[in-house]
Amino acid sequence: MTKESWQADSREVEAVVAGRHANPFAFLGLQEVGGQWLLRAFIPHAEFVDAFTLDGRPLGHLIPRHSAGFFEGKVDVDRRQPIRYRARNAGGEWDVYDPYSFGPVLGPMDDYYIGEGSHLRLFDKLGAHEMEFEGIHGTHFAVWAPNAQRVSVVGLFNEWDGRRHPMRNRNGIWEVFIPVLGTGTLYKYEIVARDGTVLPLKADPFARQSELRPRTASVVPDPTPFTWTDQRYMEERALKDWRRTPMSIYEVHLGSWRRRPDGGFLSYAQLAEQLVPYVADMGYTHIELLPISEHPYDPSWGYQPTGLYAPTARFGEPADFARFVNAAHEAGLGVILDWVPAHFPTDAHGLARFDGTALYEHEDPRLGYHPDWNTAIYNFGRKEVQSFLVNNALYWLETFHIDGLRVDAVASMLYLDYSRNPGQWVPNKHGGNENLEAVEFLKRVNTEVYRLHPGAFMIAEESTSWPGVSHPAYTGGLGFGFKWNMGFMNDTLRYMRREPIHRKFHHHDLTFGMVYAFSENFVLPLSHDEVVHGKRSLLNKMPGDDWQQFANLRAYYAFMWGHPGKKLLFMGQEFAQREEWSESRPLDWWLLDAGMHEGIRRLVADLNVAYRSLPALHARDCEPEGFEWAIGNDQQNSVLAFVRKAPGAEPVLVISNFTPVPRENYRVPLPLAGRWVERINTDAGWYSGSNTGNQGGVAAYPVEGRHWPAEAEVFLPPLSTLFLKYEPA
CATH class of the missing domain: 2.60.40.1180 (Golgi alpha-mannosidase II)
Structure with a gap:
């Protein structure tokens, strides 16, 4: 058969079939060539293809041009519109909706603000969003990969074949609307690097739901808005000055607080039924959760996240997590999340060399590699990376009504020579060791959080004497609301470990904290970090026999609750857990049958009541x-x-x-x-x-x-x- 003038060049057909076409949206779907409307489609396994409009009007039969499934034909239409194909082979027939007959979802203002790095609604634009578009239901996918040669959405729906749904490139943001796909669809991105290398399949950086580990695909989430019933709590929260309001925080690792009888994890729903009333009954004001962003490795405790926008599937779906937060708010409890913008793991499906280049990280390992955790460090000087992280903070606060973020490992962000020897780091432009780009990022994210979410707060886990961590950004501070007082924790625990007969020689360990107690807005933390890796539980840090250990711990807790600063205690320590904490097993709740352990629990509950009810103990904490x-x-x-x-x-x-x-x-x-x-x-x-x-x-x-x-x-x-x-x- 002789090729007619309207038919595609065979080289372009071969490029589509091979997944190498440079601009599939300019070639596939409905195209006008020389005043004639044509349809071109790549449908593997099809032997016959007929085209229809969405309302079912026949447009004609398409001609096969390549045995791999490329078809084309002239059609009688007068404008661009969505197209449906009826494909057939010896095994049957099926419908295919043409993604290349749709226009772009992102608009010029998105392009402008994304390019400027100032877009604060990226989580509404990038990632996977189920929607109605140009008259049909489907899902819009968008991802940033500026150095890629091709990006495709792949999943079970297209047999993980990257040739079938290549995306449109608009200034480094790749997008495609795929009709019919919706809630629960598994997907990843197949990315071809600039040199033609096909990279390992990548999870969506903006995925709002992920598969349960060890599987790593992203999931199209249910777009149904959650019905919140915490309006009164949120209105009251917006009026609070947390510096002068009681804040007593119960720090929790959801996977090991308690387990089901069969050893499995409690769901978000079960945690709402069990954890929330327990914490409220104990008199705490907030629950702080170790990171719940999706992460592949349980022993990382969530501090090596690969899905920064997705509540982990270990405990349920995103809507279930929203119900947990809603239940906490209805019980009068705030929810704080541990947030990890300092570094990310190098798992093949994650952000590392996302488009074949050091996109989210630095190319130079002296800047982009973290020796302590074998992770990559975000390139805070890149506006798109800053936007990714700023948007993530705002996403948790807006979408899930989170009350605060505790930012992990801030010291590692601030110092270019953190955990590095001479010659292993690159000085800043002034020759110093301060990471100026990280400083600007922290100021920006804190400023946006306080501007957009009244009553929310940011807490820094910062272990050095960097000045002004909890001072407003407009005065030269980093803009956090609070800072963990690691000095108080280290000094007082060192004192409490000593035999009482020796304590008189180390009295300054208890008094030194008051020298700087009001230089920052402090949280006094007895956190998970103090009861792992051979450090023993708080009870077993105390000297003496069993009675003296309990008495020491009771005296220490009350000293801390009386001391200026907000309070934080890790789970299990409120009833004097004897064993060191492990993420692999639940707390030893049976200890509450013993009077000494129950006594500690009663004391912590009463300390919370006293702290909350006596303004002298909290109204001038800072x-x-x-x-x-x-x-x-x-x-x-x-x-x-x-x-x-x-x-x-x-x-x-x-x-x-x-x-x-x-x-x-x-x-x-x-x-x-x-x-x-x-x-x-x-x-x-x-x-x-x-x-x-x-x-x-x-x-x-x-x-x-x-x-x-x-x-x-x-x-x-x-x-x-x-x-x-x-x-x-």
Whole structure:
């Protein structure tokens, strides 16, 4: 058969069949050539193809041009419109909707803002979105891969054949609308690098749902909006100043908090039924979740995510996670997520060399490789990478009503020489070790979060003395709301590990934190990092016999809850888990049958009640006006006392005795004469202590010529902390 003038050049046909065509949207589908409308389609396995409009009007029979399944033919239409094919072979017939008969979904404003790096709705544009488009239901796919020669959507729907759905390239963003596909469709991207290499199939960087590991495909999510019932909580949250509001955080690894009887994970729904009421009953204000972004490796605890936009499939679907957050809000609890923008794993299906080049990371390993975790470091100086991460933060806050993000490993982002020896890092343009691009990224993401989501907050896990971490970006700070106080944690735990007889020589470990306590807005963290990798549980860090270990831990908890700063405690430590934490097994809940463990749980619950109900303990957590030493230098007895204060609130005395020696008639200076009621006594029998104390309170009497106008004689139980609240007459 002689090729007619309207028919495609055989070289272009071969390029389509081989998956090498440079511009499939200019060749496939409905095309106008010399005033004549043509249809061209690549449908593998088809022997006969007929074309129809969407309303079923026949357009004619297409002619086979290549045995692999390329067809073309003239059709009687007067405009571009969606096309349906009826394909047949000896095994039967099936319908195919032509993706190349549709126009682009992304518009010129998307192109402009994406190119500028200022697009704040990328999660609505990139990734997979089920929609109605040009009269038909389907899914729009879009992905950034500027250095690729070809990008195709592949999945079960096209036999993972990258020749069948190559995408349109618009300034490095590749997109295609595929009719009919919808919720639950598995997909990946087949990317051909600039040199013609076909890369390992890539998961979607913007995938909002993923397969359960070890499978790694992305999933088209259900577009049905979640029905939230937390409007009152969100309205109240928007009015809060968290610096002056109680914040007591229960840190949780969802996979090991509790397990089903068969050893499997609890679902998001089961966690909403069990975890949420437990945390609320314990008096916490927030649940903080170790990273729940999709990750392939359980022992990473989520800190090596490959699906930054997808709640992990381990516990259910995205809507199930939304129900969990909604249940927490209805119970009055905020939800904080651990967020990991510092680095990403190099799994073949992930972001590493995404389009055959160092796209999300740096090419130079001195900048782009993290030696501690064998991961890649984001290129924060690239505007598209910044936008990817900024949008991710905003996505969690908007889509799932998340209350705050705790940003992991901030120190590793700030310093170019973090964990590197001389010669293994590249100085910045000024010759210093500060990562100026990471600093600008952190300022930007924090600014956008606080601008767009009133009442939400950002917390930095930052372990150095970088200035102004929790100061506003417009004043030169990094813009976080809070910073983990790693110094407090290290100093106080080092002190508590010591035998009481030696503590008098290390008194400064407890007092030094007040030198810098108000330089930042601090969270005091006793986190998962302190109870893994041979560090032992908090109970087993304590010295002495079993009774002394429990007494030490009770005294330490109360000291921390009385100390300025927000509170964070890792799961299991609220009932003195004995074994070191492991992600592979649930907590030892049976320990609550033992009185000493139940006593610790009761104490933590009561500390939360006291902290939340007494403004003196929380309203000036981040300001020096809320704290004053009463006794800071009694090293000999290992006793210290301080007063917590707030405007319009009755003051609270916090006094700790960190030796096993009871002290009678211990004289304590106080700001007011009168009755001081014992609100917390960690030695109480209710907490399985020795049940000594002050019979409910003490009387402070006026004195003259002293630093403070009143004093009281207090009985200090062994290894204990007391909260004494002033009661006006």
